[in-house]
Amino acid sequence: MSVAxxxxxxxxxxxxxxxxxxxxxxxxxxxxxxMRNASGNLLVLIGIVPALLGLxxxxxxxxxxxxxxLTYLQLFPSGLPVQLDAKYVTIAVPFRMHDFLLLGATxxxxxxxxRLFSLTVQAVPSDRLPxxxxxxxxxxxxxxxxxxxxxxxxxxxxxxxCVVVAQAVWLVLTIVxxxxxxxxxxxxxxxxxxxxxxxxxxxxxxxxxxxVGVVGSSxxxxxxxxxxxxxxxxPVDHARLFLLDTAWRETRSELSRQExxxxxxxxxxxxxxxxxxxxxxxxxxxxxxxxALFLLALLFGSVLIYAIF
Amino acid sequence: xxxxxxxxxFVVAVITWAGVLxxxxxxxxxxxxxxxxxxxxATEWVLFQHRFLNxxxxxxxxxxxxxxxxxxxxxxxxxxxxxxxxVTSTGSSLLPFVVITDRLPADFSLExxxxxxxxxLLPGEPVVLEYTLKADAPGVLRFEGVTVxxxxxxxxxxxxxxxxxxxxxxxxxxxxxxxxxQRTHKRFNTxxxxxxxxxxxxxxxxxxxxxxxYRPGDPPKMIxxxxxxxxxxxxxxxIESDVPVRxxxxxxxxxxxxxxxxxxxxVIRHVEIGAAIAQAATANRDLVGLTIFDEQTADVLKPxxxxxxxxxxxxxxxxxxxxxxxxxxxxADLLARYSHPIAQELYPDLLRREINSRPLGLFWLPIVDSRxxxxxxxxxLSPLLFAFRGVLETLANIASIFAPPGKTWMLMAAFAVLPxxxxxxxxxxxxxxxxxxxxxxxxxxxxxxxxxxxxLDDAGPAAIERLRNDDAAFAKRTTAFLRxxxxxxxxxxxxxxxxxxxxNPEKVVILANALTxxxxxxxxxxxxxxxxxLLELGADIQPLVNAAKVARARHHQVLVILPWPxxxxxxxxxxxxxTQDDAKIATVVQSVLIARYHRNFAALRSALAKSGATVVxxxxxxxxxxxxxxxxxxxxxxxxx
Numbered sequence: 003m004s005v006a007x008x009x010x011x012x013x014x015x016x017x018x019x020x021x022x023x024x025x026x027x028x029x030x031x032x033x034x035x036x037m038r039n040a041s042g043n044l045l046v047l048i049g050i051v052p053a054l055l056g057l058x059x060x061x062x063x064x065x066x067x068x069x070x071x072l073t074y075l076q077l078f079p080s081g082l083p084v085q086l087d088a089k090y091v092t093i094a095v096p097f098r099m100h101d102f103l104l105l106g107a108t109x110x111x112x113x114x115x116x117r118l119f120s121l122t123v124q125a126v127p128s129d130r131l132p133x134x135x136x137x138x139x140x141x142x143x144x145x146x147x148x149x150x151x152x153x154x155x156x157x158x159x160x161x162x163x164c165v166v167v168a169q170a171v172w173l174v175l176t177i178v179x180x181x182x183x184x185x186x187x188x189x190x191x192x193x194x195x196x197x198x199x200x201x202x203x204x205x206x207x208x209x210x211x212x213x214v215g216v217v218g219s220s221x222x223x224x225x226x227x228x229x230x231x232x233x234x235x236x237p238v239d240h241a242r243l244f245l246l247d248t249a250w251r252e253t254r255s256e257l258s259r260q261e262x263x264x265x266x267x268x269x270x271x272x273x274x275x276x277x278x279x280x281x282x283x284x285x286x287x288x289x290x291x292x293x294a295l296f297l298l299a300l301l302f303g304s305v306l307i308y309a310i311f
Numbered sequence: 312x313x314x315x316x317x318x319x320x321f322v323v324a325v326i327t328w329a330g331v332l333x334x335x336x337x338x339x340x341x342x343x344x345x346x347x348x349x350x351x352x353a354t355e356w357v358l359f360q361h362r363f364l365n366x367x368x369x370x371x372x373x374x375x376x377x378x379x380x381x382x383x384x385x386x387x388x389x390x391x392x393x394x395x396x397x398v399t400s401t402g403s404s405l406l407p408f409v410v411i412t413d414r415l416p417a418d419f420s421l422e423x424x425x426x427x428x429x430x431x432l433l434p435g436e437p438v439v440l441e442y443t444l445k446a447d448a449p450g451v452l453r454f455e456g457v458t459v460x461x462x463x464x465x466x467x468x469x470x471x472x473x474x475x476x477x478x479x480x481x482x483x484x485x486x487x488x489x490x491x492x493q494r495t496h497k498r499f500n501t502x503x504x505x506x507x508x509x510x511x512x513x514x515x516x517x518x519x520x521x522x523x524x525y526r527p528g529d530p531p532k533m534i535x536x537x538x539x540x541x542x543x544x545x546x547x548x549x550i551e552s553d554v555p556v557r558x559x560x561x562x563x564x565x566x567x568x569x570x571x572x573x574x575x576x577x578v579i580r581h582v583e584i585g586a587a588i589a590q591a592a593t594a595n596r597d598l599v600g601l602t603i604f605d606e607q608t609a610d611v612l613k614p615x616x617x618x619x620x621x622x623x624x625x626x627x628x629x630x631x632x633x634x635x636x637x638x639x640x641x642x643a644d645l646l647a648r649y650s651h652p653i654a655q656e657l658y659p660d661l662l663r664r665e666i667n668s669r670p671l672g673l674f675w676l677p678i679v680d681s682r683x684x685x686x687x688x689x690x691x692l693s694p695l696l697f698a699f700r701g702v703l704e705t706l707a708n709i710a711s712i713f714a715p716p717g718k719t720w721m722l723m724a725a726f727a728v729l730p731x732x733x734x735x736x737x738x739x740x741x742x743x744x745x746x747x748x749x750x751x752x753x754x755x756x757x758x759x760x761x762x763x764x765x766x767l768d769d770a771g772p773a774a775i776e777r778l779r780n781d782d783a784a785f786a787k788r789t790t791a792f793l794r795x796x797x798x799x800x801x802x803x804x805x806x807x808x809x810x811x812x813x814x815n816p817e818k819v820v821i822l823a824n825a826l827t828x829x830x831x832x833x834x835x836x837x838x839x840x841x842x843x844x845l846l847e848l849g850a851d852i853q854p855l856v857n858a859a860k861v862a863r864a865r866h867h868q869v870l871v872i873l874p875w876p877x878x879x880x881x882x883x884x885x886x887x888x889x890t891q892d893d894a895k896i897a898t899v900v901q902s903v904l905i906a907r908y909h910r911n912f913a914a915l916r917s918a919l920a921k922s923g924a925t926v927v928x929x930x931x932x933x934x935x936x937x938x939x940x941x942x943x944x945x946x947x948x949x950x951x952x
Contacts, residue, residue, distance in 0.1 A: 246775070
C-alpha cells in the first residue's frame with residue numbers, strides 16, 4: 003500500500019537518469035552502425051543531433067525528425083545525396099546483424115525518449131483544448147515513484163521481440179507472391195528466387211499489397227476482439243442508455259408529433275419550434291427580406307434570359 | 312490515441328509504406344525500421360487495450376474522512392480533516408500508469424493539486440491518496456467520484472473515465488465549548504439554578520410561594536408550625552414551581568435566505584448563530600427547540616436538552632445550510648450550457664456518441680414547425696395566379712418588355728418556375744440552419760442531457776422527447792440536476808420591474824402559524840428567536856406582527872435576528888450619498904440600495920417593536936450573548952401566569 007503525499011516531486015532522479023543513459027547508449031549503437039555503413043564518415047554524427055535535442059532539451063518534435071534523418075542516412079550513408087539508381091540492393095536478406103543492432107537501438111531510443119517525455123514533459127493530454135488552457139493549468143507528468151524497477155528489463159524483452167517480429171514480417175513479405183489470376187492467389191517462393199524479383203516494380207507492389215492485407219486484417223481482427231470484449235463488459239447503465247437511445251431513435255417522429263400537439267394544446271408551441279422572439283429579427287423583417295430576395299431573383303432571371311436571347 | 316500517438320503513427324506509417332513500396336530497393340533497413348517501430352506501436356496498443364478492458368473499469372474506491380486521527384462520519388466547521396481515498400484494482404491486469412483525481416466538493420479548491428496523484432496499479436494491491444481540506448461553513452460535503460486517467464508509458468494512448476462514487480458528509484456547525492458560551496457575570500441576585508426558572512404556581516421547588524390553611528390530603532411535612540401556632544390553626548406552605556426555561560429557534564430556510572456568496576448566505580450565518588445558541592443553552596440545561604420553515608412547510612423539533620437532541624438539531628441545521636438557492640431560471644439554453652460541462656465531467660461515459668446518439672435528422676429544422684411554411688406555400692402556389700387573366704396579361708406585358716420578340720414564352724416559363732425554386736431554397740436554407748452553429752451545438756447538448764436525465768430517472772424514450780421539446784420541463788429537470796450536484800447558477804436578483812425575485816412572502820404566513828402553534832404548545836414563559844430574512848417583505852410582515860402580539864400577550868419573549876449584508880453599513884453609520892457629479896452608475900445604484908435597505912430595516916423594526924418583539928442585526932454585537940441574557944431574564948423573572 004502506498005500513500006500519496008501532496009508534495010510535487012522533481013523528475014530528476016534515478017528513473018530519469020536510467021532512461022537517459024539507456025537512450026544515449028542506444029544512440030551510440032546507432033552511430034556505430036551508421037559509421038560502419040558510411041565507412042567511418044563522421045558526417046553521420048549529424049544524424050543523432052535531433053535525438054540529442056529531444057533528450058536534453060525535451061523538444062517533443064525531435065523523435066520524428068530523428069526518424070526522418072535516420073531514413074535519409076540509410077538512403078545516403080555518407081550523408082551526401084548521390085544517384086540512387088546506382089545503389090540498388092541486390093539481395094533482400096533479413097536477420098542481418100547490423101540490422102538487428104540498428105533496429106534494436108533505434109526502438110530502444112524511441113521507447114526511452116517517449117517515456118522520458120512522460121516523466122518530464124507531459125504524460126496525458128490536458129482536459130482543455132490548447133486555446134482554452136489557463137496559465138495555472140499544469141501538465142500531468144508521470145511520478146517517478148511509480149516507475150517500476152523491472153520496466154527496463156521488460157523494455158529489452160519487448161524491443162527484442164519487436165525486432166524479431168519485424169524481421170519475420172519482412173521475410174514473409176519478400177517470399178510471398180500474390181497472383182490473383184491463379185489459385186491459390188498466394189504462393190511462397192524461396193528466398194533466392196525472391197531476391198531476383200526484389201527490385202522490380204511487381205515485387206514492390208506485391209510486398210505493399212500483402213502488407214496492406216496483413217495490417218488491415220490484423221487491425222480489423224484486433225478491433226473486433228476488443229469491441230466484443232467491451233460489449234461483454236458493458237455496465238448496466240450503458241446498456242440501459244443504449245436500449246433507451248435505440249427506442250428513442252425508432253419512435254422519435256411519433257413522439258415528436260405528440261409533443262408538438264401537446265405544446266399546441268398548451269399554447270407553448272414557440273418552445274417546440276425553437277423560435278425565440280428575443281433573438282434575431284422579427285417575422286415581418288424576415289418575410290420582407292425573402293420577398294426582396296424573390297424580386298431580386300426574378301430580376302436576375304429576367305436579365306439572364308434577356309442576355310442569353 | 313493522443314496527439315503524440317497520431318504524429319508518431321503518421322511518421323512511422325509514411326516510412327514503412329515508402330520503405331516497402333519504394334525506398335526498400337535501396338536500403339532494406341528503411342522498411343525494417345518502419346516495421347519494427349510499427350510492431351512496437353501495435354504492441355503498445357494491444358497492451359493498452361487489454362489492460363484497460365481488464366482493469367480500468369474494475370477499480371474499487373473507498374473514501375473515508377478522518378479528523379483527529381480517527382474515521383468520522385461528519386466533520387466540523389473550521390477543523391481540518393483528511394480525505395483518505397483507497398483505490399484497489401480487482402482486475403487481472405497491471406495498470407502501469409494511472410492518474411487518480413478525487414473530484415473536490417463544490418466551493419473547495421486546492422492550490423497544489425493534492426487531490427491528484429499517479430500510481431502504478433497492481434491487481435489486488437490498494438493505493439492510497441490522502442489530502443487535507445477545511446470547511447469554512449456548515450453544509451453538506453458531497454463527493455461525486457474519482458476521475459481516472461489511464462495511459463501507456465509512452466503517452467500514445469489515453470482514456471479518461473469517471474468512477475461515480477457519490478457520498479455526502481455533513482459539515483456540522485462549529486462546536487462551542489460549554490464554558491465559553493455560558494454566562495460570565497451574574498445579573499440577578501436571585502437566580503435559580505441553571506436549567507430552571509421559578510414560576511409562581513404551587514409546585515415542588517425550593518422557594519416559598521404562599522401560606523394557606525390546611526386542606527385534608529396535604530402532606531404533614533408541608534405544615535408551617537410557627538404560623539400555625541400563631542394563628543391557632545393548621546397552616547401549610549406552598550412552594551413555588553421550578554420549571555425549565557425553554558427557547559425555540561425559528562430558522563428561515565426559504566429560497567431567499569439561500570441567496571448570497573458561497574459560505575456567506577443568510578441561512579448559513581443564521582445556522583451558525585442558531586447552533587451556538589442551542590449548544591450554549593443546552594450547556595445551561597435549558598431546553599431548546601427548533602422550527603425550520605420555508606415557503607411551503609415548517610419542520611418542528613420539540614424542545615429538549617439531551618445530547619441526542621443537540622446532534623439532531625445540528626443535523627437539521629446542516630441540511631438547511633446545505634441547500635442551494637433555486638435560481639428560478641427558465642432559460643433552457645442557459646441551463647443546458649451550465650449543466651453540460653457538469654454532465655461531461657461526471658457522466659462522460661453516458662454522453663458517448665455510441666450510446667447517446669445524435670442522428671443527423673435531429674439537427675434539420677422542419678419548416679412545418681415554422682411560420683416560414685406560409686411563405687413556402689405561397690411561393691409554391693403562386694403559379695396558380697396564372698389562372699387569372701389579369702395577372703397573366705401583366706406578366707406577359709412585362710415579359711414582352713424584357714424578352715426579345717418570339718422568346719416571351721421563355722420568360723413566362725421562368726416566372727412560373729422561379730417561385731418553386733425559391734420555395735425549395737427557403738426550405739433548404741431554413742432546414743440547414745439547424746446543422747450550423749450555434750443551433751447544432753445547442754441541439755446536440757440538449758439531446759445528450761435529455762437522454763442522460765431519462766436514464767437517471769429510469770424513464771422511457773418519451774421522456775427524452777418530452778424534455779427535448781418542453782422548455783419548462785427541461786429547465787426544471789436541469790435545475791434539479793445542477794442543485795443535486797451542488798452547482799451554483801448565476802442569479803437574477805430583480806425582475807424587469809425592479810422587484811426583488813426572492814422575497815418569498817409566503818414564508819411569513821408559515822412562520823406566523825408556526826409561532827402561534829408554539830405559543831399554543833408552550834407550558835410557561837418561553838423565548839422565541841426568529842432567525843429570518845424579513846427585510847424585503849414590507850407590508851407582508853403583518854401576519855408575523857400579529858403572531859408576535861399573541862406571544863407577548865402570553866408573556867413570552869420574541870427576538871428577531873436579521874441578516875445583514877457585509878457590504879451594507881449599519882443603519883446609524885454615515886452613508887456616502889451619491890452626488891450628481893458622480894459619474895459611476897454603480898455608486899448611485901449602491902447608495903440607492905443601501906438607503907432602501909435602511910428604510911426597510913427601520914420599518915420592520917418599528918412594526919415589530921409595536922408588537923413587543925425585539926429586532927437585532929446579526930452584526931450588532933454578539934447575538935448569542937444577547938439570547939443567553941434574555942434566557943437569564945426569563946429565569947430570574949418571577950412571573951405569575
